[in-house]
Amino acid sequence: MQVDHGVKEAALATPGQPAFLDSILLRVGLVLRALALPTVFILVWQLAAVSGYLPPRMMPSPVKVAETAFDFVLGNSNSPGAYAFSGSFAKHAWVSTLRVAQGFSLAVLAGVTLGLVLGISRTIERFVDPILQVIRPIPITAWLPLSIMWFGLGHRATLFLIFLGAFFPILINTVTGVKIVDRRLIEAAEMLGTRRGQLFYRILLPAALPSILAGLRIGLGFAWVCLVVGEMTGVGTGLGSAIADARELFRVDLIIVCMLLIGLIGYTSDRLVVYSLRRALRWSPTLFR
Amino acid sequence: MMQHNPIPNTPKVEVRRLSKMFAEPGSVKHTVALSDVSLTIGPQEIVCLLGPSGCGKSTVLRVVAGFEQASDGSVLVDGQVVTGPGPDRGVVFQEQALFPWLSIYQNIIYGPKIRNQPRETYEALADQFIGIVGLRGFEQHFPHELSGGMKQRVAIARVLMNSPEVLLMDEPFGALDAQTRSTMQEWLLAFWQTSPRAALFITHDVDEAIFLGDRVYVMTARPGSIKLERTVNLPRPRTLDMLTSHYFMDIKREILNSIRAETNAAGALPLVF
Numbered sequence: 001m002q003v004d005h006g007v008k009e010a011a012l013a014t015p016g017q018p019a020f021l022d023s024i025l026l027r028v029g030l031v032l033r034a035l036a037l038p039t040v041f042i043l044v045w046q047l048a049a050v051s052g053y054l055p056p057r058m059m060p061s062p063v064k065v066a067e068t069a070f071d072f073v074l075g076n077s078n079s080p081g082a083y084a085f086s087g088s089f090a091k092h093a094w095v096s097t098l099r100v101a102q103g104f105s106l107a108v109l110a111g112v113t114l115g116l117v118l119g120i121s122r123t124i125e126r127f128v129d130p131i132l133q134v135i136r137p138i139p140i141t142a143w144l145p146l147s148i149m150w151f152g153l154g155h156r157a158t159l160f161l162i163f164l165g166a167f168f169p170i171l172i173n174t175v176t177g178v179k180i181v182d183r184r185l186i187e188a189a190e191m192l193g194t195r196r197g198q199l200f201y202r203i204l205l206p207a208a209l210p211s212i213l214a215g216l217r218i219g220l221g222f223a224w225v226c227l228v229v230g231e232m233t234g235v236g237t238g239l240g241s242a243i244a245d246a247r248e249l250f251r252v253d254l255i256i257v258c259m260l261l262i263g264l265i266g267y268t269s270d271r272l273v274v275y276s277l278r279r280a281l282r283w284s285p286t287l288f289r
Numbered sequence: 290m291m292q293h294n295p296i297p298n299t300p301k302v303e304v305r306r307l308s309k310m311f312a313e314p315g316s317v318k319h320t321v322a323l324s325d326v327s328l329t330i331g332p333q334e335i336v337c338l339l340g341p342s343g344c345g346k347s348t349v350l351r352v353v354a355g356f357e358q359a360s361d362g363s364v365l366v367d368g369q370v371v372t373g374p375g376p377d378r379g380v381v382f383q384e385q386a387l388f389p390w391l392s393i394y395q396n397i398i399y400g401p402k403i404r405n406q407p408r409e410t411y412e413a414l415a416d417q418f419i420g421i422v423g424l425r426g427f428e429q430h431f432p433h434e435l436s437g438g439m440k441q442r443v444a445i446a447r448v449l450m451n452s453p454e455v456l457l458m459d460e461p462f463g464a465l466d467a468q469t470r471s472t473m474q475e476w477l478l479a480f481w482q483t484s485p486r487a488a489l490f491i492t493h494d495v496d497e498a499i500f501l502g503d504r505v506y507v508m509t510a511r512p513g514s515i516k517l518e519r520t521v522n523l524p525r526p527r528t529l530d531m532l533t534s535h536y537f538m539d540i541k542r543e544i545l546n547s548i549r550a551e552t553n554a555a556g557a558l559p560l561v562f
Contacts, residue, residue: 187356188386191374192400192451202403206390283390285433 103162115174158230165226166219173215177208300329301487308361324512333485337498340508379448394428400451438469456488
C-alpha cells in the first residue's frame with residue numbers, strides 16, 4: 001500500500017496537513033465555487049431592479065423576493081400586504097412533498113416490477129411494450145382533463161399525474177438495465193452452480209441496479225414537474241397550487257419563491273434517493289454523485 | 290448431474306464428431322460454425338486449441354462447458370453426455386466475467402456459497418487461494434479496482450474453489466500485455482503442477498499453446514474442424530528456455546505453416562501489391 005500513500009500525499013494541497021482538515025477546505029471550496037455565479041447573477045439582478053430597468057410588477061428585486069421568502073416560511077404579519085400565504089410554507093411544502101412521495105412510491109413499485117418482468121420475458125414484452133410506447137409520449141398536461149374526470153378535482157387526480165410522470169422513466173430504465181446485463185455474467189453464474197430461481201435476485205437485480213437508480217432519479221425529477229401540473233387541478237394546498245394562486249394575485253415574488261423552494265426540496269429528495277442506494281452501489285466505478 | 294465413476298482408459302473429455310450450426314433468428318439461413326470436430330482430453334492433460342480467427346475454437350469450448358448444445362455429434366465428460374453448465378467444468382472467460390457488485394473475496398467464495406455449503410468448509414480454502422493467486426490484502430476490493438491480470442487470477446481462483454475436474458479456459462490471457470501474459474503462463478503451469486487436471490486451453494498464440502500444452506490441436510477455418518494434432522514431448526515442469534529449443538521451434542514451424550495455410554485459404558489480406 002506504499003503506492004496509495006504516495007498518491008494521497010501528492011493530492012494534499014499542503015502535504016503534512018491532516019487529511020480531514022483538507023477535506024473540509026475542499027468542501028468549502030466546492031460550495032464557494034457553486035455560489036459564485038448565482039451571487040453574480042443576484043447582484044446584477046438587484047442592480048437592474050434598483051436602477052429601474054426591471055418593472056417591479058414583472059420582476060421584483062431579489063431583496064423583495066427574499067422578504068417574501070422569509071414571510072412565507074417564517075410568517076411575519078408585519079410585512080406589507082400580509083396575506084393568507086404568510087407562514088404557510090410548512091403546510092404547503094409538507095402537502096406537496098407527501099404527494100410526490102406517495103405518487104413516486106407507487107411509480108417505483110409499478111415501474112420496477114413491470115420493468116423487471118419485461119426485461120426478462122421477451123414474450124410478455126412483445127405483448128405489452130407496444131401499448132406502453134404509444135402511451136408514453138402523451139404529455140402529462142394532456143392527461144389533466146381525463147384525470148380530473150376520473151378522480152375528481154383534488155388529491156387523487158394529482159397523485160395520478162405524479163405517478164404517470166415518474167412511472168415511464170423508471171420502467172424504461174429498469175427494462176434497459178435488465179437487458180444489458182452481460183450474458184457472460186449469467187453464464188459464469190450458471191457455471192458456478194446457480195439455479196434458475198437464484199439467477200434473478202443474485203445476478204440480474206444487482207447488475208441492473210445502476211440503471212434502475214438512474215431511472216429512479218429521472219422519475220423523481222418528473223414527479224416534481226407533474227406535481228405542479230397536478231396541483232393546478234384545484235387542490236387548494238401545496239406549493240404548485242400556491243404558484244397558481246399567486247399568479248392570479250399577480251404576486252410574481254411569491255411565484256419565484258415557490259419555484260425556488262420546489263427546486264430546493266426536489267434537490268434534497270434526489271440526494272436522499274442517491275444516498276439510500278449508496279451502499280448497494282458502492283461497487284460501481286461510476287457511482288452517481 | 291455428472292456421475293463420478295469414470296471407466297478406466299476413457300479420456301476425461303471426449304468430443305465426438307461435433308457439428309454446430311447457428312440459425313439466424315427469423316430466417317432459414319444457418320451458419321455452420323463447426324463441422325465434424327473430434328478431440329479428447331486426458332484426466333491430467335492440458336490440451337491447447339489453436340486456429341485462425343473465427344474458426345470456432347470458442348464454440349468448441351462453449352459446447353463442452355454446456356453453454357451451447359451440439360447440433361450433431363456428442364460431447365462426453367467421464368463418459369456422460371454434457372447437458373448444461375456446472376461447477377465440474379470450470380470456465381475462465383477472456384473478459385473474466387467477475388461479478389462487479391461483489392468484492393474479490395465474495396467473488397471467490399461465490400460457488401460454494403451459492404450451493405449452500407457451510408462456511409467452515411470453504412473459508413480456509415478461500416484464504417489459501419487468495420494466497421496462491423497473490424492477492425492478499427485485496428479481499429475487500431471490488432473488481433473495477435483491479436488490473437486485468439489480477440482480475441484473471443480472481444477468475445481462476447473463483448473456478449478452482451469448486452474443485453473442477455475439467456478446466457476450460459477461453460483465451461484467458463488474450464487481453465493481457467505480453468509481460469503479464471508470460472508471468473501468468475508460468476504461474477498457471479506452476480499451480481497446475483501441484484494439482485494436475487484436464488484442461489482445454491483456447492488460444493491464438495502458438496508459443497503459448499506449445500509452452501502450456503501436452504497436446505495441441507490446430508483447427509481449420511470456418512466451418513471449423515480439426516486439421517492437425519501434435520503431441521508436445523517436452524518434460525514437465527516446463528521452463529522458459531524450452532521456448533527457444535530446437536524441438537520447440539520445429540513444432541512451432543509446423544503449426545505456423547498449418548495455420549498460415551488456413552488463413553490464406555480463407556482469403557486473407559494481400560501481401561503483394
